[in-house]
Amino acid sequence: xxxxxxxxxxxxxxxxxxxxxxxxxxxxxxxxxxxxxxxxxxxxxxxxxxxxxxxxxxxxxxxxxxxxxxxxxxxxxxxxxxxxxxxxxxxxxxxxxxxxxxxxxxxxxxxxxxxxxxxxxxxxxxxxxxxxxxxxxxxxxxxxxxxxxxxxxxxxxxxxxxxxxxxxxxxxxxxxxxxxxxxxxxxxxxxxxxxxxxxxxxxxxxxxxxxxxxxxxxxxxxxxxxxxxxxxxxxxxxxxxxxxxxxxxxxxxxxxxxxxxxxxxxxxxxxxxxxxxxxxxxxxxxxxxxxxxxxxxxxxxxxxxxxxxxxxxxxxxxxxxxxxxxxxxxxxxxxxxxxxxxxxxxxxxxxxxxxxxxxxxxxxxxxxxxxxxxxxxxxxxxxxxxxxxxxxxxx
Numbered sequence: 001x002x003x004x005x006x007x008x009x010x011x012x013x014x015x016x017x018x019x020x021x022x023x024x025x026x027x028x029x030x031x032x033x034x035x036x037x038x039x040x041x042x043x044x045x046x047x048x049x050x051x052x053x054x055x056x057x058x059x060x061x062x063x064x065x066x067x068x069x070x071x072x073x074x075x076x077x078x079x080x081x082x083x084x085x086x087x088x089x090x091x092x093x094x095x096x097x098x099x100x101x102x103x104x105x106x107x108x109x110x111x112x113x114x115x116x117x118x119x120x121x122x123x124x125x126x127x128x129x130x131x132x133x134x135x136x137x138x139x140x141x142x143x144x145x146x147x148x149x150x151x152x153x154x155x156x157x158x159x160x161x162x163x164x165x166x167x168x169x170x171x172x173x174x175x176x177x178x179x180x181x182x183x184x185x186x187x188x189x190x191x192x193x194x195x196x197x198x199x200x201x202x203x204x205x206x207x208x209x210x211x212x213x214x215x216x217x218x219x220x221x222x223x224x225x226x227x228x229x230x231x232x233x234x235x236x237x238x239x240x241x242x243x244x245x246x247x248x249x250x251x252x253x254x255x256x257x258x259x260x261x262x263x264x265x266x267x268x269x270x271x272x273x274x275x276x277x278x279x280x281x282x283x284x285x286x287x288x289x290x291x292x293x294x295x296x297x298x299x300x301x302x303x304x305x306x307x308x309x310x311x312x313x314x315x316x317x318x319x320x321x322x323x324x325x326x327x328x329x330x331x332x333x334x335x336x337x338x339x340x341x342x343x344x345x346x347x348x349x350x351x352x353x354x355x356x357x358x359x360x361x362x363x364x365x366x367x368x369x370x371x372x373x374x375x376x377x378x379x380x381x382x383x384x385x386x387x388x389x390x391x392x393x394x395x
Contacts (some may be wrong), residue, residue, distance in 0.1 A: 006198040016294065040075070041085050048087040051094045066090040075099065093130070100311060151368075154375035156384070162205055163229030167195035169392075170205070170255075171347040172244070174213050177366045188367070189213050190354065190374055191221045194347045197232070200392045204382040205230065209370050218247035224226045226251065235329065237344055239263045259326040261288040262343040267323075271315040280307060284320065288342065293331045340392060353377060 049055055054063040070085040088094060171194040176187050193205040197323055206228070208221045235256045236248050239261065248257055268284055269277075283303045290296035300320070307313035330341035340346065354374055364370040 005327065028140065037082050037084060040082075042313050044084070044087045047096050048094055052089065068092075084132065097160075100214065150372060150376065154372060154379060157379045158206065158371075158375060159228065161229050162195075162225065165197040165199070165203075166231055167197050167203075167205070168234045169196040169231075170236045170252075171195070171344055172218075172236065172238045172345045173351060174241075174244075175351045176212075177209070177358055177364060177370055178362070179367060179370055181366070185363055187212060188370070189217065190370065191218070192347055192350060192378070193221070193225060194350070195230075196392045201389060202385050202392060204350075204378045204385075207371075207374055207378055209367050209374065213241055213251075215243040215246040218244050219251055222247055222251040226298050235333070237330075237341060239344060240267075240323065240326075254256075256329050257326060258329045258341060259323055259344070260344045261327050261344065264288065264323055264327045268316050268319050271319060273312045280313065280316075287320075288327055289338075290328070290331065291335055292339070293328050296328045296331060337392065350378065350381060353381075 048067065052063060052065045052067070054060045056067065066089060068088050068090040070087055073084055073086050075082055075084050086096060172192070174189040174191045177190055178185055179188050180186075188209055191206075191208045191210065193207070195203050195205045197203055206221070206225050208224065210217050210220070210381060232252050233255055235258050236252060237258045237260060238244055238248070239260050245257065248255065265288055266285060269281055271278060280303065283299065283306070287296050287299040290299060303320070304317060307317060327342075330338055333341055354377055357373060357377065361369075361373065362374075
């Protein structure tokens with residue numbers, strides 16, 4: 001319900017991820033706990049309205065059930081234990097998703113910070129947060145119990161077969177995180193792959209936390225996907241990292257590579273004069289958003305003629321010419337897919353969601369802790385996509 005839901009004259013607007021961030025960064029005052037309770041209760045009200053297909057007191061022929069008050073339930077989450085008013089219906093068939101939808105991510109949050117304390121590498125702030133989250137001192141048995149429940153689920157997701165479908169399009173990207181290793185804080189890359197299957201729906205295909213980006217690391221990631229049954233996709237969408245491009249050519253022979261036009265545009269604009277470039281920039285944007293390759297080439301010729309006598313655009317022209325063909329491959333696909341295929345925006349949205357949680361953790365105590373948090377988040381998104389059945393062309 002990221003954008004809010006309407007029923008009758010009532011609007012429920014709730015951003016649960018932002019609420020989690022606020023709680024995790026607060027001192028857990030009674031006011032914040034009250035806000036958490038209010039938020040989740042409102043969320044369940046919207047769920048019930050959707051199930052019944054009618055707002056409170058609304059008369060409609062589509063009504064499926066009747067409201068039947070509430071019952072109270074304690075809920076332990078990363079904000080600590082709270083008491084919620086759980087909505088119910090007369091038939092008893094309504095079930096809220098609150099308790100299962102956020103439980104997995106919540107465990108990963110608590111466990112990641114708990115491991116920091118147990119390993120003796122936490123800051124005073126993290127120690128205080130963990131005690132407030134759990135309501136008690138964190139023990140190794142606590143970590144072990146949560147890990148036993150969470151890790152097998154993530155490992156199963158990470159190693160699942162990909163032979164159930166043919167994936168036409170493959171999006172790949174990497175982000176950097178900080179991990180403590182051998183008493184040093186080092187940067188590692190979190191690799192993520194997202195695919196579009198033969199039913200025109202998205203799936204998260206895999207992830208890996210390893211050394212910084214290189215041909216070797218990317219090849220290992222791709223070979224892992226191949227070993228699990230991934231066939232050669234028709235098109236792979238990514239940025240222009242040299243190691244990544246080489247790995248794509250070596251592992252996915254025959255796949256078309258689509259260079260992310262968002263990153264490509266930024267590379268070009270960075271080499272333009274800092275002032276008075278509005279017209280030129282707009283024309284480059286039109287080139288990279290043209291409906292056909294012929295139209296793109298015509299616009300490119302116009303741009304070249306416009307700036308060819310201006311030495312300040314020499315480098316920008318060089319970059320455009322070098323990467324042009326790789327950036328317009330999406331234009332050979334059905335136009336309904338163009339917006340989704342020309343950038344890596346969809347996988348980068350996942351990166352941003354990971355980063356929101358990553359800012360709370362700061363430095364992971366080990367690779368396992370990082371994979372636990374990233375894996376739990378990706379698994380939740382994967383299950384949500386599969387359940388929603390959203391068509392790729394609508395993205």
